[in-house]
Amino acid sequence: MEQYRTHGKILRGLGGLYDIRLISQEYHATLRGEKDGEDLSETSPLGGKVVSCRARGVFRYHKEKPLIGDEVCVSYTDASFTSSVEDVIPDANGTGVVVSSILPRRSALIRPPMANLDMLFVTMACASPEPIPQMADKLLCIAEYHHIAPVVLLTKCELDPSRAEELRGIYEKSGFPVFLLSERGAEGADAVQAYLREHLLRGQTAAFAGASGVGKSTLLNALFPELQLETSAVSEKTERGRHTTRCVTLYPVSSDADCPYLADTPGFSALDFEQFDFFGKEDLPHTMREFAPYLGQCRYTNCSHTKERAADCAVVRAVEAGEIPRSRHESFLALYEVLKNKNSWDKK
Ligand SMILES: Nc1nc2c(ncn2[C@@H]2O[C@H](COP(=O)(O)OP(=O)(O)OP(=O)(O)O)[C@@H](O)[C@H]2O)c(=O)[nH]1
Ligand SMILES: [Mg+2]
Ligand SMILES: [Zn+2]
Known part of the structure; x- marks a missing residue:
């Protein structure tokens, strides 16, 4: 039986079943042994199709858990696909679609649990829930650390326009692209759409992340009404989100095999926030993009840019001069403290 190979991207995983979208334009057919070395590339008729695979084979032996966004090598046979590719669950008895390997990752995050992200929309509501x-x-630092392009999204701006402007000022000053959304995306979604068109390239992935209830799924619905993602009102009592989105899912933005993807992710709670993946405290200053002009300018090379005197620390001086937003430096101090403690714990 002819064996084919192609590439796919994991869109979602639920109960041990992974949806994999075949993305490769080319595939290879090999008649076992006989045609080795011969170039049999053709355009895959399956590009853009979604197949479901059980987490068997390579997943079982792989120490790392497959992540949403992983690119995988997929092999299949003629018999793998019945009339409708969309509803195949073809893993039975060697005739099915088999994931033979997970391709090297460009990045992997713990929160949101995703591989190969290219752009991260750090989403924060101006009110309800209160912005943190x-x-x-922290999310922005993690994106910078992994070379994922960060974008700041401020939602529910109509609930507190002055807070919206204040936050816009902070993040624009720090050098991030900032988008303001009001009325469930009725205002502002166009600008996000245009930004995605211009900056998210073929095959790339952008994710929306932030606290529960900030309106990530709502915005995705505004951008792509056909998605009809579930949303729900924040709790009246606690003003917190209800954790409506339960798992990370990638959505292809068109039917092209190599189109970009958008990801909806489950909202964070304050507790999740503690368990974020992180890195060494020495790396932290380099993940604050507005610190860049000042690094290397401090009096002492081992300056931590935390409690030093302004006379000695170029970063502290820039904060006092209003060049670095104070709230960003305050976040830096808090994150530095977490990393310092984490590192001393690691050494024990
Ligand atoms: N007033 C106002 N409400 C909004 C806006 N955007 C979203 N909402 C509401 O906020 C609530 C939460 O929205 P969701 O889209 O479910 O939030 P989410 O970020 O996806 O939440 P999780 O899935 O729990 O992470 C819903 O009731 C939305 O209608 C907005 O711009 N203005
Ligand atoms: Mg949601
Ligand atoms: Zn310093």
């Missing part, structure tokens, strides 16, 4: 700049700043 430190959570946004």
